[in-house]
Amino acid sequence: MARMSTLYEIIYENVRVGELYEKLDRNWVRCFACGHCCKIPDGQPGVCKVRHNRGGTLYVPWGYVGGIQCDPIEKKPFFHAHPGALAYSFGMLGCDLHCGYCQNWVTSQTLRDPAAAAGPMRVTPAELVLDALRQRGRVIVSTYNEPLITSEWAMAVFKEARATGLVTGFVSNGNGTPQVLEYVRPWVDLYKVDLKSFDDRHYRQLGGRLQPILDSIRQLHEMGFWLEIVTLVIPGFNDSDDELTRLAEFLAGVSLDIPWHVTAFHKDYKMTDPENTSAETLIRAGEIGNKAGLRYVYAGNLPGLVGDLENTRCPNCKALLIERFGYLILGYHLTSNGCCPSCGSSIPGKWASAFQGQITANPFAPRTRPHSDLLVLNS
């Protein structure tokens, strides 16, 4: 078993030449992998800390993962894509934002926060896909860090994955560019965007801007990705009626068929001041989504406390189509071609021809540990 040395060395040695950048004068480069579009001088990294300019060439992360886990696809959350499937989830390291409440900060804030010290595992795309199949994954998802900033690696994995019939997905903050979305389009089936706020000042606190994310959401929908949106509702940060209404109306303006998940915040990482989100607040957010005309609004992270907001109903006749408790599917009633059995309305999504049951015996925990052949620990 080989030893990888320091985190810095792992990130700066396990690289290859990037595909999402242009060369500029005086050995500068401009990266297109996320909405920051960093202009990077020789010898420096971009804002994400993991893509760096060496001698006028942009080097990007390659050949490792920062974490692997098998999750129910409902946890990503995707509610209109292969319900019950196991989503084999992997991530690398680093992020282009620095959200104070990040639940994956150990991998996302590597090299930015000294306390973030994930142990990477060296792996090839083929080994990763084999591990996904061994663990009975039907979907493979790039998540845990921001997948856009490691798009070259994710595409190498997804090309292998597609050859075996796996469905592919990104769980992303949506801070994209037209170039990166064009780059990933041929290989990504499902795309979840975490729309964190509808206030540019709030986005700047998190290290981003609102506009590139709104532009990306529009573009993702136009390009035909299967798109779902999640908003973590944080008391005092983004839970005002006004902000939630503007956000929901923006989504409704893109498409009434985009599922919108409003999920409950709990104290995490550096954000420990706001109270945890109550069920009443989520139900209020759900009502705002419905009032904006969105047909599929879901409330997450408080199983059993948010009434019908965990279920999918036919927007036409209100028949119960998928009944859930948290990530657990209690009832599935769509027809084999994804229609309401009661009135025949077509329900948007990526449905299998038949519900194959939920693969995990316990959908709240990974079924098995990652295959040990993949593990190469850092010191």
Ligand code: SF4
């Ligand atoms: S991925 Fe984003 S943050 Fe990282 S170097 Fe490229 S543009 Fe900058």
